[in-house]
Amino acid sequence: MKRIYAIEELCLNCRLCEVYCKSAHSQSKDIIKANKYEEPAPVSRVTVYGDNFLSAALNCRHCDDPKCVKACITGAMTKDKKTGIVYVNEDKCIGCMTCLAVCPYGCIKEGKKAVKCDLCRNDDEPACVKNCPNHALIYAEPGGEEK
Amino acid sequence: MKYIIIGASAAGLACAEQIRKEDKNGEITVITKEKYLPYSRPSISYFLKGAVKESGIYLRKSSYYEASGIDIVTGTQVRSIDRKAKTVKAGRKTYSYDKLCLCTGSKPFIPPMENVSGKINALTFLDLESAGIIKKTADKKTRAVVIGGGLIGMKAAEGLSKICRSVDVVELSPRILPSILDEKSAKSVKKYIEEKGHIKFHLGQTVTRAGSEGNRITSVTLKDGKELPCDLLILAVGVRPETELAEKAGLEVNRGIVTDPGTMQTSDENIYAAGDCAVSVDMLDGSRRVIALWPNAVNQGIAAGSQMSGGDIRITSSYPVNAIDFYGLRICTCGLINVQDKKYTDKIIRSGSSYKRLIFEGSRLVGYVLINSSANAGIYTSLIETKTDLKTLEGDLSGTPDPFIFGKAERNKRMKGALDL
Numbered sequence: 001m002k003r004i005y006a007i008e009e010l011c012l013n014c015r016l017c018e019v020y021c022k023s024a025h026s027q028s029k030d031i032i033k034a035n036k037y038e039e040p041a042p043v044s045r046v047t048v049y050g051d052n053f054l055s056a057a058l059n060c061r062h063c064d065d066p067k068c069v070k071a072c073i074t075g076a077m078t079k080d081k082k083t084g085i086v087y088v089n090e091d092k093c094i095g096c097m098t099c100l101a102v103c104p105y106g107c108i109k110e111g112k113k114a115v116k117c118d119l120c121r122n123d124d125e126p127a128c129v130k131n132c133p134n135h136a137l138i139y140a141e142p143g144g145e146e147k
Numbered sequence: 148m149k150y151i152i153i154g155a156s157a158a159g160l161a162c163a164e165q166i167r168k169e170d171k172n173g174e175i176t177v178i179t180k181e182k183y184l185p186y187s188r189p190s191i192s193y194f195l196k197g198a199v200k201e202s203g204i205y206l207r208k209s210s211y212y213e214a215s216g217i218d219i220v221t222g223t224q225v226r227s228i229d230r231k232a233k234t235v236k237a238g239r240k241t242y243s244y245d246k247l248c249l250c251t252g253s254k255p256f257i258p259p260m261e262n263v264s265g266k267i268n269a270l271t272f273l274d275l276e277s278a279g280i281i282k283k284t285a286d287k288k289t290r291a292v293v294i295g296g297g298l299i300g301m302k303a304a305e306g307l308s309k310i311c312r313s314v315d316v317v318e319l320s321p322r323i324l325p326s327i328l329d330e331k332s333a334k335s336v337k338k339y340i341e342e343k344g345h346i347k348f349h350l351g352q353t354v355t356r357a358g359s360e361g362n363r364i365t366s367v368t369l370k371d372g373k374e375l376p377c378d379l380l381i382l383a384v385g386v387r388p389e390t391e392l393a394e395k396a397g398l399e400v401n402r403g404i405v406t407d408p409g410t411m412q413t414s415d416e417n418i419y420a421a422g423d424c425a426v427s428v429d430m431l432d433g434s435r436r437v438i439a440l441w442p443n444a445v446n447q448g449i450a451a452g453s454q455m456s457g458g459d460i461r462i463t464s465s466y467p468v469n470a471i472d473f474y475g476l477r478i479c480t481c482g483l484i485n486v487q488d489k490k491y492t493d494k495i496i497r498s499g500s501s502y503k504r505l506i507f508e509g510s511r512l513v514g515y516v517l518i519n520s521s522a523n524a525g526i527y528t529s530l531i532e533t534k535t536d537l538k539t540l541e542g543d544l545s546g547t548p549d550p551f552i553f554g555k556a557e558r559n560k561r562m563k564g565a566l567d568l
């Protein structure tokens with residue numbers, strides 16, 4: 001499956017990926033409303049770590065054998081058989097954060113329900129990748145061409 | 148091949164699904180005495196307080212089982228195992244097996260109390276059925292008393308506090324959540340819950356007897372003589388492994404069912420055990436005990452299922468990891484948290500309402516307690532699981548752990564999934 005890969009050598013620490021992730025996962029889908037006014041405030045699923053010297057944007061790996069899915073105590077966290085996307089079923093999730101406690105990469109965010117990257121399931125390319133000004137995020141098939 | 152699994156919960160379902168992955172044609176039958184398809188046991192308190200609907204509590208869609216060739220027999224208790232004939236008896240039927248897995252889970256432990264047994268408003272809080280009864284009968288007039296201030300008792304109390312007039316929690320230990328909190332953190336959590344949930348605590352106390360009218364309890368009396376009015380009594384002192392079937396069949400049982408810690412095979416080569424009914428070997432201190440938590444049950448179910456169907460998945464690491472919330476306060480714990488030995492050291496970081504306690508053995512992380520500071524807890528968990536020498540890290544652990552605590556090579560592996568881009 002295609003996954004997002006972060007290239008720390010290219011990351012500018014501008015955090016635009018976070019801004020666009022928030023609007024992509026907001027109710028309004030509007031960049032200003034989503035980042036300033038919406039209640040509850042949308043949570044970015046991608047996080048830039050590091051500083052101006054060295055940084056990188058971390059996203060869910062959509063693991064082949066995901067620990068978060070195995071540990072989920074309600075069956076809310078699942079890996080889609082067809083697409084490989086690991087996502088949360090919000091009707092089932094109780095927000096216990098057991099998934100967060102086992103993700104070895106730190107890719108789940110706290111919220112009323114678990115919040116995580118869904119690779120922008122309904123779009124061709126995730127919003128963070130599309131909007132990174134320096135191509136520090138790429139969306140590619142392992143071993144495949146950069147998109 | 149014929150596979151029988153007894154118990155259709157975390158371990159039983161994980162076992163069945165793993166068998167199906169590795170053996171496309173085998174006959175898989177899962178027998179449960181509960182009348183429901185596999186559901187999330189931890190969700191019952193959320194169901195009680197109305198945060199999840201009954202439809203959201205089931206682990207899989209009902210159509211899934213037929214499509215996957217997993218036969219779930221509900222409402223059927225297995226009475227006995229005949230190891231010679233390789234059969235189990237359930238109701239009037241006899242099922243034969245080539246491989247059997249016991250996923251019988253926990254049963255409630257109820258301490259002796261006068262005048263409680265058999266009363267219709269004294270209930271345990273371990274299954275969807277009891278949660279359903281409580282939901283139907285409790286209302287704004289109900290004065291509930293919960294015996295037990297551990298994880299299950301506290302979850303019951305939280306759920307009840309949303310629907311009842313009052314909730315009193317009686318706990319034997321001098322602090323709440325004794326298995327996951329130390330004295331100081333327990334105090335602040337207790338204060339928070341008292342304020343948010345209007346729950347009253349009676350610590351260092353037990354219920355000695357109940358007063359009743361007919362078959363209903365109307366009050367309970369504590370050890371110190373205090374009497375509490377009571378319309379609903381929840382018995383949540385603790386759980387014990389359900390090992391009756393295994394014992395009767397002559398399998399080795401030592402508190403829980405004893406298995407090979409890698410393969411989950413019992414003392415009978417055709418019988419496996421997984422989940423709350425089985426003994427785990429804690430990778431962190433080598434202790435043999437039951438780790439009665441959902442993720443552990445799933446992992447053991449997967450390993451047992453794989454071994455039963457000729458696969459090679461083994462348990463390589465068992466340790467407790469748990470995340471829970473009370474009225475929005477998040478508590479996340481992992482590994483060794485109640486250790487006394489001098490070889491362990493700890494570090495406590497507090498700020499505002501957050502509390503973080505990291506427990507070390509030499510230069511390894513072996514446990515944590517995180518209150519309102521769970522961000523990226525899984526990175527700590529992975530350091531514990533992989534027994535990472537903290538001296539090899541480049542960053543400090545006291546803040547929120549992130550990929551930059553690792554050196555470049557490990558970081559790249561984590562960010563790029565070890566790909567050469």
Ligand SMILES: Cc1cc2nc3c(=O)[nH]c(=O)nc-3n(C[C@H](O)[C@H](O)[C@H](O)COP(=O)(O)OP(=O)(O)OC[C@H]3O[C@@H](n4cnc5c(N)ncnc54)[C@H](O)[C@@H]3O)c2cc1C
Nearest residue numbers: 154156157158180188189225251252253422423439440441
């Ligand atoms: C209220 C509550 C909250 C919890 N919260 C958490 C949490 O937040 N995080 C966490 O990790 N864990 C939590 N747990 C614990 C978790 O639910 C258990 O660790 C987990 O369910 C264990 O799964 P299991 O498959 O081993 O056994 P169980 O879930 O106990 O299932 C065993 C099944 O076997 C059936 N059975 C037993 N004997 C027979 C027989 N002879 N014939 C037929 N069927 C039989 C039982 O009826 C039962 O359905 C909670 C538990 C409760 C009760």
Ligand code: SF4
Nearest residue numbers: 060061063066068103
């Ligand atoms: S959340 Fe973590 S464990 Fe789950 S798929 Fe993503 S990276 Fe893997």
Ligand code: SF4
Nearest residue numbers: 072093094096097099
């Ligand atoms: S927070 Fe939601 S998705 Fe995560 S383990 Fe709990 S129920 Fe599952």
